Amino acid sequence: MAETKYKTKLLDCWDEAKQLIMKYYEDYMRAHELGGIRWAGGTASFSAIPAGLGDDVHGLSGEPYGAIVAYNKEFAAECHEAIEAKGYSRDLCAYMRNYWGSVLLNKYVWGGEWPKPDFIWTTHLCCGHAKWYQLAGELEGGVPFFCIDISVGPYNELNERKLNYIVSQLMDGIEWLEKVTGRKYNDEKLIEAVYNECLTSSLWAEICTLNKTIPAPLDEKTMYTIQAISALERCRKEYVNFYQKLRDEVRDRVSNEIAAVGNEKFRVITDTQPPWAFLQLWRYLEKHGVVSVGSLYTFGLTGNFEVRDDGTWGPRATPQEKGIQIETREQALRILVEWGLSMPLGQHYYSPELKSDMLKRIVKEWKVDGVMLHYNRGCEGLSLGIAENKLALKKAGIPVMHFEGNMGDERGFDLERTKAEVDAFLEILGAK
């Protein structure tokens, strides 16, 4: 048995986290039954906007759904077969294929028939996303579809023209939503949703920042689940409440030196989404005293950071904390867009250098001993430039390995072969 250096215990919030996630998927499925409406779209789709249509509007965020399908290997295999039989290639986005497969099979991963959305509201986050929902709508027999083009470049090059480009699309989008749903849009609900979205995102970043502590209060496998809530719809008040509770619990763990992994000796970060069907790899690391304290993906998909006065990353101050009072629809949209475009994970769609800089920062500030890059064949967006990232980390003298895989297609990952390479990496670190 591995020696235990630190005390450890399960998260108190764990059960609540699972319940919130299940409720989200159940509410989506039962939305019509409850008199509400359903919408579908990507996780970066400014979900605060559909919230302005009412409290009975339930979304299905595509990427988390794709990840849950991936976790269920048998169902994922059915989805892949279905979509490949239709002629779609295996090298397309794995989440997208899992989603399309569900539609074609008319099966919801939680059981029952596929719950068709009333409208699709999404962004062109990447090349895959640009077609994902277009085809999904067609496969579903025609679903009203609105897509926002957000490819205006990295945040550090944002200017007024680019911001207006997106805001104007959202303004048009709100008119479209009113037409498609027959509902009057409520700007107060939008404003509240924008505040919540910023707060959820900042709280998650604060929680991730607490993981700079040794021993880490959280391990990445656990973080995947608790982060997922913020990937569903960041604008919900109940999610804000959850993250506040979680933040307080993690602060307590830090104060009392409660570790995620009792025998923590080495710290790593990973990169990109994990191979969801093979998360036991993270527990394998922990057997050898190696804890993954997170990743740019885990931190920056839904967490928003800024550089603090001491030069380190911390949670980005929310509009509320800055004393900004949102008064109008346009102001709400401008804040929402600016916030969304500043998220860390959005930056490296444009530049491997930006990502390399963020990775190096995380290594330094989170006191990381090595980096494990997932050459994720299932996601073109997050894998963009990853080989350059590896070179940059090596040049900086940071121990780094890569492993081939696929976040959503179990055929693309060889656990035993990967473990053999991980073993070698652990030997390099001195963990084995």
Next chain:
Amino acid sequence: MGSKNVKVVILKDGQILSEGLAPSGFDQKTAAEKIFNEVLKKAGLSHGDIDYIVATGAGKDVAPNANSEISVMGADALGGTFLYPSARTVIDVGAEVARAVRCDEKGKMIDFVVNEKCAAGAGTFIEAMARTLEVKLEEIGPLSLKAEKTVSMSAQCTIFAESEVVSLIHEKISKADIARAIHDAIANRIASMARRLGIQRDVVLVGGVAKNVGFLTSLQKTLGVDLLVPEEPEFVGALGAALAPLKR
């Protein structure tokens, strides 16, 4: 515990007492037990005389009586530097996997790279091509040295390469020329992999495929460096595993 063969090395006070090799077969554990017992007998030893049994390779989890393990890459680094203290890069080409390892003067692994799920970068490629050419495996290397002209193979994949070899045969290209093309193809892939790691001399070539003089010639030409090849390159991983307890 290789995918094709089990290799055993018994070491005492830094000297090799005995070694042996046997096909892994379907039941790797039984094959390993059998060859281990044979090697023990050859050395005049019994199980109780052995202080450490260190397993490495694809089948290390089923290695009989192993009380420790080491990655193949780590074992290659130790074995390579034991045989050649000036070694800083070890390239291991086995039946199914090829690897390159960088190490320091103490044999500690610094970095590694592995060919990923691709038979075209390992011994299986040469075996498949030898079958297609209807040449014995041990003859294809020397045959390639008799080539009179350079023919390039465009196929990256073993499956397609087989088809390409058949086409070359129909074009009346000599077996020797085709054999060289085959070795050049795998050498290019191994060299490309090794360059991703960065080549630092001296470079040692190990693994069963290192015994193939045709591959050795092609790889040296492609890399532009002379390669050090042990007398028994297929045992270097097992040797490295045996050395591991001394280093810990």
